[in-house]
Amino acid sequence: xxxxxxxxxxxxxxxxxxxxxxxxxxxxxxxxxxxxxxxxxxxxxxxxxxxxxxxxxxxxxxxxxxxxxxxxxxxxxxxxxxxxxxxxxxxxxxxxxxxxxxxxxxxxxxxxxxxxxxxxxxxxxxxxxxxxxxxxxxxxxxxxxxxxxxxxxxxxxxxxxxxxxxxxxxxxxxxxxxxxxxxxxxxxxxxxxxxxxxxxxxxxxxxxxxxxxxxxxxxxxxxxxxxxxxxxxxxxxxxxxxxxxxxxxxxx
Amino acid sequence: xxxxxxxxxxxxxxxxxxxxxxxxxxxxxxxxxxxxxxxxxxxxxxxxxxxxxxxxxxxxxxxxxxxxxxxxxxxxxxxxxxxxxxxxxxxxxxxxxxxxxxxxxxxxxxxxxxxxxxxxxxxxx
Numbered sequence: 430x431x432x433x434x435x436x437x438x439x440x441x442x443x444x445x446x447x448x449x450x451x452x453x454x455x456x457x458x459x460x461x462x463x464x465x466x467x468x469x470x471x472x473x474x475x476x477x478x479x480x481x482x483x484x485x486x487x488x489x490x491x492x493x494x495x496x497x498x499x500x501x502x503x504x505x506x507x508x509x510x511x512x513x514x515x516x517x518x519x520x521x522x523x524x525x526x527x528x529x530x531x532x533x534x535x536x537x538x539x540x541x542x543x544x545x546x547x548x549x550x551x552x553x554x555x556x557x558x559x560x561x562x563x564x565x566x567x568x569x570x571x572x573x574x575x576x577x578x579x580x581x582x583x584x585x586x587x588x589x590x591x592x593x594x595x596x597x598x599x600x601x602x603x604x605x606x607x608x609x610x611x612x613x614x615x616x617x618x619x620x621x622x623x624x625x626x627x628x629x630x631x632x633x634x635x636x637x638x639x640x641x642x643x644x645x646x647x648x649x650x651x652x653x654x655x656x657x658x659x660x661x662x663x664x665x666x667x668x669x670x671x672x673x674x675x676x677x678x679x680x681x
Numbered sequence: 682x683x684x685x686x687x688x689x690x691x692x693x694x695x696x697x698x699x700x701x702x703x704x705x706x707x708x709x710x711x712x713x714x715x716x717x718x719x720x721x722x723x724x725x726x727x728x729x730x731x732x733x734x735x736x737x738x739x740x741x742x743x744x745x746x747x748x749x750x751x752x753x754x755x756x757x758x759x760x761x762x763x764x765x766x767x768x769x770x771x772x773x774x775x776x777x778x779x780x781x782x783x784x785x786x787x788x789x790x791x792x793x794x795x796x797x798x799x800x801x802x803x804x805x806x
Contacts (some may be wrong), residue, residue, distance in 0.1 A: 666687040679700030
């Protein structure tokens with residue numbers, strides 16, 4: 430038996446004989462972590478808004494937001510295999526806003542392959558807005574339970590021109606259980622190999638926008654794709670078991 | 682709206698077009714709509730080509746009927762080798778008035794993406 434195994438064994442024996450000491454140790458660690466969370470701008474606060482104004486990279490973590498996550502001009506948040514629970518008692522108590530000049534990147538962990546997830550943690554649904562001039566990427570990311578009405582429909586992208594930002598993409602993402610999966614307003618965007626399920630209004634909604642949807646899989650939606658005064662291309666899509674598959678309106 | 686090489690299956694309505702923006706649905710499979718596969722209203726005039734329509738309650742509905750321009754829908758398969766029913770005389774999926782469905786395919790004639798590109802290139806030349 431090598432030295433490492435012996436040490437492990439001693440540690441286990443110690444824990445078994447002295448549960449109180451172990452409990453105290455865990456409590457101390459929790460307090461230290463809580464203090465770090467409260468003090469560090471690199472982690473969300475225990476309560477209230479988390480404003481990101483510098484570059485932050487987080488990997489392989491589970492975090493809870495009890496307020497608004499705001500990525501400001503000059504800030505960037507790079508989430509790699511992070512599970513983000515947005516908790517609130519009412520709709521909109523928690524949310525995400527990427528402001529002009531801010532960057533949000535959500536992608537899998539390079540170490541474990543684990544996906545980044547944005548999910549509703551409490552009773553309320555969360556808002557998710559990418560404002561004009563912001564930059565973002567959703568790569569193999571899950572968004573669950575976002576949005577609750579027309580004004581807060583879920584992931585909403587405003588004034589985004591994909592031609593001006595090669596990074597803006599939604600690829601192999603999964604959207605489920607919100608009001609609308611992705612809403613584009615005066616934006617242009619590509620969505621590839623992504624899956625949509627069970628939104629209250631639609632999977633994808635376009636308003637004065639342009640979108641190319643490639644190999645999307647859309648099921649169990651009231652309306653799969655709704656395009657109003659927009660340009661829409663669907664290539665290799667699988668659109669099944671919805672109320673309306675595609676609805677394109679060019680005048681009201 | 683351009684739809685290519687896609688599958689619409691078991692929706693109530695597969696595609697609903699309102700207004701006169703250009704629209705094209707090609708090389709796609711439209712199956713088992715419990716209401717209508719493609720409906721066009723208020724000047725919508727989609728071009729349908731190389732599509733398969735099978736098992737739909739109604740394959741194509743032109744709201745303008747016979748009074749307006751017809752929806753071009755040639756080279757589609759209507760689920761029967763003798764063409765669509767409704768405004769057609771076949772046993773395939775029905776179409777409304779105002780759908781130009783001839784000539785039709787006697788079996789599925791969806792092209793691969795590469796063949797589709799080749800045809801498009803030929804048209805440009």
